[in-house]
Amino acid sequence: MSDTTIRRPIFWNSAQDTNVGMVRKINEDSVLSLPETKLWVVADGMGGYEAGNVASDMIVKSLASMISKPSLNEMVECVEDNLIDVNHRILEYADIMLDGRTLGSTVVTLLIQGHAGACLWVGDSRLYRYRNSELVQLSRDHSQVEDLLSQGFITPEEAENHPDSNVITRAVGASHDIYVDISAFTAQLGDTFLLCSDGLYNMVSKDEISNTIASLPLSEAVDALIQKALDYGANDNVSVILVNGELGAYSSAKPQFDSPRSPAI
Numbered sequence: 692m693s694d695t696t697i698r699r700p701i702f703w704n705s706a707q708d709t710n711v712g713m714v715r716k717i718n719e720d721s722v723l724s725l726p727e728t729k730l731w732v733v734a735d736g737m738g739g740y741e742a743g744n745v746a747s748d749m750i751v752k753s754l755a756s757m758i759s760k761p762s763l764n765e766m767v768e769c770v771e772d773n774l775i776d777v778n779h780r781i782l783e784y785a786d787i788m789l790d791g792r793t794l795g796s797t798v799v800t801l802l803i804q805g806h807a808g809a810c811l812w813v814g815d816s817r818l819y820r821y822r823n824s825e826l827v828q829l830s831r832d833h834s835q836v837e838d839l840l841s842q843g844f845i846t847p848e849e850a851e852n853h854p855d856s857n858v859i860t861r862a863v864g865a866s867h868d869i870y871v872d873i874s875a876f877t878a879q880l881g882d883t884f885l886l887c888s889d890g891l892y893n894m895v896s897k898d899e900i901s902n903t904i905a906s907l908p909l910s911e912a913v914d915a916l917i918q919k920a921l922d923y924g925a926n927d928n929v930s931v932i933l934v935n936g937e938l939g940a941y942s943s944a945k946p947q948f949d950s951p952r953s954p955a956i
Contacts (some may be wrong), residue, residue, distance in 0.1 A: 699880070699938060700938075701805075701806070701878070701879070701880050701936040701937070701938070702936070702937060702938065703726060703729055703803055703934055703935070703936055704726070704909060704934070704935055704937065705724045705726055705731060705909070705932060705933060705934040705935070706909040706910040706912075706913045706932070706933050707722050707724050707731075707913060707930075707931065707932040707933075708722075708913050708914065708917055708930070708931060709721070709722050709928065709929065709930040709931075710917050710920075710921065710925070710928065710929045710930075711928055712890055712920070712921070712925035712926065712927055712928050712929055713921060713924055713925040713926065714924075714925065714926045714927070715926075715927065715928055717744055718744065718928045719735065719736030719737070719743035719744040719747055719796075719928055720733065720734065720735050720736065720747060720888050720890070720928040720929070720930040721733075721734045721736070721744070721747035721748050721750065721751040721796075721930075722734075722751065722886075722930050722932055723751040723754060723755055724932060725755065727759070728757065728759045729802060729803040729804065730754065730757070730766070730770070730800065730801070730802055731800065731801045731884075731886055731932050731934055732750070732751055732754050732798065732799070732800045732801075732886070732932075733798070733799050733816050733886040733887060733888055733930050733932060734746075734747035734748075734750040734751055734796045734797065734798040734816070734863075735747060735796060735797045735798075735814065735815075735816050735888040735889065735890075735928070735930065736748075736794070736795075736796045737793075737794065737795045737796060737797070737859075737862055737865070742788075742789065742794045743794055743795065743796060745781075745784065745794060746781050746794045746795050746796035746863065746864045747796040747798075749777055749780060749781055749784070750774070750777050750796055750798050750863060753773055753776070753777040753780075754770065754773055754800070757769055757770070757773060762804065763802060763803075763804035763805075763807050763808075763809055763875075766802050766804065766809070767802060767809050767811065767873060770800055770802065770811050771811060771871050771873070774798065774811070774813065774863060774869065774871055775869055775871070777863060777864075778863050778864055778867075778869040779867075781794065781795065781796075781863060781864030782864060782867065785864065793864075793865060794864055795862035795863060795864035795865035796814070796862060796863050796864060797812075797813060797814025797815055797816040797833075797859065797861075797862055797863070797888075798811075798812060798813050798814065798816060798863055799811075799812040799814075799816040799817060799818050799830055799886050800812065800886075801818055801884055801886055801932075801934060803878050803934075805878075806877060806878055806879060807875065807876075807877065807878060808875070808876050808877070808878040808884070809873060809874065809875050809876075810829050810830050810873070810874045810876070811871050811872070811873050812830045812833075812871070812872055813833065813861045813862060813863050813869065813870070813871055813872070814832075814833050814834075814859050814861055814862050814863075815832040815833060815834045815859050815889050816830075816886070816887065816888050816889065816930075817830050817832070817885075817886070817887055817889075817892060818830045818884060818885070818886050819884065819885040819887075819900075820876065820882055820883070820884050820885075821882070821883040821884075821885065821901065821904045821905070822879070822881070822882050822883075824901070824905065825901075826885075826897055826900060826901040826904070829874055829876055830872070830874065831872070832859075833859055833860045833861035833872070834858060834859045834860060835858045835859075835860060857889075878936060879936065880936050880937065880938065881935075881936060881937070882935070882936045883904050883909075883933060883934065883935045883936075884933070884934040884935075885900070885904065885931070885932070885933055885934075886930075886931075886932040886934075887916075887929075887930060887931050887932070888927070888928060888929065888930040889927060890920060890925060890926075890927035890928050890929035890930065891916060891917075891920050891929050891930070891931055893926075893927065894919070894920040894923040894924065894925060894926075894929070895916060895919045895920055895923065899919060900916065903915050903916055903919070904933065909933050909935050912933055913931050913932075913933050916931050917929050917931055
């Protein structure tokens with residue numbers, strides 16, 4: 692790739708959707724696309740906790756109100772501060788409205804400025820990058836299985852069907868102290884980023900995800916990925932955002948987010 696190509700501006704288009712799945716009665720996932728701010732978010736309310744949809748909704752609405760900053764570092768700091776703040780507000784909501792019972796949500800965010808990207812996440816919602824026919828996970832799950840895998844106690848094959856695969860070790864709103872992981876990476880022309888909840892990757896194989904991204908336009912690929920999860924039984928809510936870098940005129944778009952309605956606090 693020539694230096695001239697590298698310096699050319701990249702416009703980031705996105706498509707998104709979220710689905711309740713085949714088993715659950717309530718969609719506790721919330722998704723957010725802010726193409727003008729270059730911020731995308733998937734939040735997965737914790738299944739089994741009280742009002743997980745409230746937690747995920749509070750996260751995306753809080754991030755949707757962010758003011759864009761001129762640099763990637765400033766945006767990263769702003770998102771991190773925002774998540775710390777919403778963590779306290781979720782705890783306050785639980786204390787007032789739920790008599791102190793726990794509610795929480797995972798979250799994964801994508802930020803892009805120029806040819807650099809950043810991911811901030813808590814929990815096991817994931818960010819992938821599809822580049823040169825290869826799908827690479829850029830986030831690392833905050834889960835018991837991932838901890839066992841990284842310490843060498845189990846193999847990748849054992850991790851796929853581990854009985855504790857749904858046990859996470861971090862969530863927004865689950866405790867007073869929140870630790871947000873941050874990863875930086877390059878973003879270049881032709882890259883496609885995938886943000887998703889575990890309802891997708893637990894149902895659809897990595898190869899199927901790669902083939903779908905490679906073969907379909909953005910919005911059709913989102914629909915196809917969710918449909919594949921539904922075809923396989925979709926025992927959880929399924930949320931997908933695809934973000935693709937291409938050359939061309941940028942069309943101004945209104946922020947998009949999908950989430951259950953919930954009270955503010």
